[in-house]
Amino acid sequence: MTALALVGAFSAVVAAQVPPDRAIKYRQSSLATMGFHFFGILAPMAKGDRPYDAKVAARSAKFVAELSEMPWHDGFPPGSESGAPTKAKPEIWKDRAKFDKLAETMQGEAAKLAQVAGTDLATMRTQVQATAKACTNCHDEFRAK
Amino acid sequence: MTALALVGAFSAVVAAQVPPDRAIKYRQSSLATMGFHFFGILAPMAKGDRPYDAKVAARSAKFVAELSEMPWHDGFPPGSESGAPTKAKPEIWKDRAKFDKLAETMQGEAAKLAQVAGTDLATMRTQVQATAKACTNCHDEFRAK
Numbered sequence: 001m002t003a004l005a006l007v008g009a010f011s012a013v014v015a016a017q018v019p020p021d022r023a024i025k026y027r028q029s030s031l032a033t034m035g036f037h038f039f040g041i042l043a044p045m046a047k048g049d050r051p052y053d054a055k056v057a058a059r060s061a062k063f064v065a066e067l068s069e070m071p072w073h074d075g076f077p078p079g080s081e082s083g084a085p086t087k088a089k090p091e092i093w094k095d096r097a098k099f100d101k102l103a104e105t106m107q108g109e110a111a112k113l114a115q116v117a118g119t120d121l122a123t124m125r126t127q128v129q130a131t132a133k134a135c136t137n138c139h140d141e142f143r144a145k
Numbered sequence: 146m147t148a149l150a151l152v153g154a155f156s157a158v159v160a161a162q163v164p165p166d167r168a169i170k171y172r173q174s175s176l177a178t179m180g181f182h183f184f185g186i187l188a189p190m191a192k193g194d195r196p197y198d199a200k201v202a203a204r205s206a207k208f209v210a211e212l213s214e215m216p217w218h219d220g221f222p223p224g225s226e227s228g229a230p231t232k233a234k235p236e237i238w239k240d241r242a243k244f245d246k247l248a249e250t251m252q253g254e255a256a257k258l259a260q261v262a263g264t265d266l267a268t269m270r271t272q273v274q275a276t277a278k279a280c281t282n283c284h285d286e287f288r289a290k
Contacts, residue, residue, distance in 0.1 A: 026178065036174070
């Protein structure tokens with residue numbers, strides 16, 4: 001590969017890269033959308049602060065599972081430690097493998113939640129708690145207070 | 146049903162209703178997440194402003210199709226005409242059937258896009274255009290400039 005070809009390949013990668021401010025806005029909007037369903041609908045149902053409705057719970061849990069796949073690839077590219085106000089800690093890009101592992105664990109719990117949320121309140125509650133734990137495990141380490 | 150039972154049933158519905166400011170934030174975050182993939186990734190690929198990558202296109206189109214189902218039920222409840230800055234026109238709640246029909250058409254186009262985005266650039270481009278038209282049809286009528 002010539003130096004020129006290398007430069008060309010690198011430019012193509014740069015061109016396809018999302019600018020930091022847009023990546024930050026994207027991760028915030030996708031996580032806010034997930035939070036709406038998880039912390040705004042499912043968690044209050046699990047706590048008894050909102051009446052359990054199997055159909056609503058199943059829909060919100062399906063959305064949470066789908067959204068759980070979205071933030072990672074496009075929302076946390078290298079270089080998006082700054083560029084807009086963000087609570088994401090720089091440690092994400094220093095220990096990416098650990099961050100990715102925690103994100104993956106959350107996705108697994110969210111997928112399980114989508115399977116059981118429409119069953120009954122007790123079953124949903126147990127899996128809401130497991131999913132909330134997975135959120136917290138990552139936030140405690142990688143999100144600023 | 147006694148009057149008291151009726152009041153109780155009504156209170157439960159009110160309790161399950163999302164407050165207008167949260168509904169507005171939710172519709173904005175879910176639509177922004179969809180816009181990131183559609184206007185930020187798929188449309189530039191279709192226009193040739195970003196290199197076509199079948200895997201990336203398929204993933205973004207899958208996300209767009211999933212997201213296309215999310216804003217409507219929880220994001221535009223009655224009473225959320227105001228409560229936070231919003232471009233949603235009051236006409237949405239005056240002609241809800243028309244709004245819902247346009248949203249449904251967009252979901253159909255997005256579902257088709259998810260099916261074909263990973264095929265090749267020309268096929269993706271045609272369906273990106275059809276989907277963009279469905280976005281615009283609703284924005285022209287129901288979103289303020």
